[in-house]
Amino acid sequence: MAANDRSGLDAPILTVRNLQTAFFTDKETIRAVDGVNFEITSGETTGIVGESGSGKSVTARSIMGLVESPGHVLEGSSIRFNDIETVRDFAERFPDRTVDLTRIADTHNASSLFERDGVNASPSAFEYESVADARFEDVIGGYGAKLGLVDDDDCIFVTEGNPDDPESIVDGFVEITRCSGEVQRAMRGGRIAMVFQDPLTSLNPVYTVGNQIEEALELHQGLNGAEATQEAIELLEAVGIPDARRRVGEYPHQFSGGMRQRAVIAMALACDPEVLICDEPTTALDVTIQAQILDLLAELQEERDLGVMFITHDMGVIAEISDRVNVMYAGEVVETADVERLFAEPKHPYTQGLLRSIPGRQAGEKLETIEGTVPTPNEPATACRFAPRCPKAFGDCERVHPDQLPVDEGAPDHTAACLLYDERYESQSSADPAEPRSDRDTRSTRGDD
Ligand SMILES: Nc1ncnc2c1ncn2[C@@H]1O[C@H](COP(=O)(O)OP(=O)(O)OP(=O)(O)O)[C@@H](O)[C@H]1O
Ligand code: NI
Numbered sequence: 001m002a003a004n005d006r007s008g009l010d011a012p013i014l015t016v017r018n019l020q021t022a023f024f025t026d027k028e029t030i031r032a033v034d035g036v037n038f039e040i041t042s043g044e045t046t047g048i049v050g051e052s053g054s055g056k057s058v059t060a061r062s063i064m065g066l067v068e069s070p071g072h073v074l075e076g077s078s079i080r081f082n083d084i085e086t087v088r089d090f091a092e093r094f095p096d097r098t099v100d101l102t103r104i105a106d107t108h109n110a111s112s113l114f115e116r117d118g119v120n121a122s123p124s125a126f127e128y129e130s131v132a133d134a135r136f137e138d139v140i141g142g143y144g145a146k147l148g149l150v151d152d153d154d155c156i157f158v159t160e161g162n163p164d165d166p167e168s169i170v171d172g173f174v175e176i177t178r179c180s181g182e183v184q185r186a187m188r189g190g191r192i193a194m195v196f197q198d199p200l201t202s203l204n205p206v207y208t209v210g211n212q213i214e215e216a217l218e219l220h221q222g223l224n225g226a227e228a229t230q231e232a233i234e235l236l237e238a239v240g241i242p243d244a245r246r247r248v249g250e251y252p253h254q255f256s257g258g259m260r261q262r263a264v265i266a267m268a269l270a271c272d273p274e275v276l277i278c279d280e281p282t283t284a285l286d287v288t289i290q291a292q293i294l295d296l297l298a299e300l301q302e303e304r305d306l307g308v309m310f311i312t313h314d315m316g317v318i319a320e321i322s323d324r325v326n327v328m329y330a331g332e333v334v335e336t337a338d339v340e341r342l343f344a345e346p347k348h349p350y351t352q353g354l355l356r357s358i359p360g361r362q363a364g365e366k367l368e369t370i371e372g373t374v375p376t377p378n379e380p381a382t383a384c385r386f387a388p389r390c391p392k393a394f395g396d397c398e399r400v401h402p403d404q405l406p407v408d409e410g411a412p413d414h415t416a417a418c419l420l421y422d423e424r425y426e427s428q429s430s431a432d433p434a435e436p437r438s439d440r441d442t443r444s445t446r447g448d449d
Helices: 056-064 084-093 101-107 110-115 136-143 181-187 209-221 225-238 257-269 287-304 315-321 339-344 349-356
Strands: 014-024 029-040 045-049 071-073 078-081 098-100 156-160 171-175 192-195 275-279 307-312 324-329 332-338 404-406 415-417
Touching: 014 056, 029 045, 029 056, 029 307, 029 324, 029 332, 045 056, 045 315, 056 192, 056 275, 056 307, 078 136, 084 156, 084 171, 084 181, 098 101, 101 136, 101 156, 110 136, 136 156, 192 257, 209 225, 209 257, 225 257, 257 287, 275 287, 287 307, 287 315, 307 315, 315 339, 324 339, 324 349, 332 339, 332 349
Parallel strands: 045 307, 045 324, 098 156, 192 275, 275 307
Antiparallel strands: 014 029, 014 071, 014 078, 078 171, 156 171, 324 332, 332 415, 404 415
């Protein structure tokens, strides 16, 4: 087993590799998500934080299969859903779309895939140190069809066990970027549910709240009639709606903002998902209600062992709810760490800037904001996209696109994409990390070797 395998209980339920989602307009190609890697683990919360326009929602929509034209998830992107029960169930229901990956892997060499025509990713896009680390299951999702290794609509991959005998399957995954039609409907809503910022986008004003939850129960759990009504009431109780038996018959406009968001969460849970994606679910609510909803999510997560992905631009919320944090900037993850480390030792200058802008963090000090705005990523990245706003930028930052690298030997899971932490590019300004460079004209040109 490769050293970077995470085995057993810690294995992520969702693995995002080299995710690229772009919008193709007449004018330009917007690389809203540009080579993103992260994981979601059952019972844990993966936080995604970044300013407006950094690509958080597009990342969520890519996982949900909800990217709308002119947007597309690009070839080479991979989003693996690793739940073994789902793989068994789908192999049974969709045998035509199920592939025995070991058989393909036996006859091909994963590292040679990078040399094939049509593969335009580098091994580092998959976080491999060298091409020899390439694993078939990472590359196949994004490129398998293009390389003619699998059929166009194959999306269920078995890596251990016999696809024709679902009970025998002990390892495999569903490649979400390749799901369509019935498989996609079974995945979205059935295995992965999403809660949006505005509860009214998820609720239909002309049906009662109960009706809408019952519809989800029928679709995903096959419940109907009195049984579905009873379950809807129980779900409303589970999300803390008082007098649920009466309120199940009310319409969305009869609910307050906080109660509506609770109802939407109940609706998301109606399909008994493994993964719950929350896109700024509390941003529109006042702070007291926001705190209650965050508590509720934490409670539900523990009860149901949910893998949660939580999107916000609020570092305070991230600190409260996350186990791991991914900081996004202009379509890229620029820093990732577990939450304690990220707050104790932020490494990327962007993360440091975000932390300085949390109210109340530095008593008495003036609140700072990062000057400027997130650029639209409409060109392939050939430099650091944060460099123009970065107080620590040096010459190479405008010439070299930084790789995600570990920032501390003692914490291999803490990585940042910043040349300050890349030995090949030694910044002359790194002496005092708290002191921004004042003189940006005497730029270092070292590292051009
Ligand atoms: N339908 C679309 N057409 C064109 N560009 C889009 C579309 N949707 C999103 N984008 C672009 O993708 C980029 C990322 O947008 P996204 O909504 O993911 O940002 P975000 O991080 O969620 O921001 P916010 O905090 O404001 O919600 C932006 O540059 C945006 O302009
Ligand atoms: Ni958003």
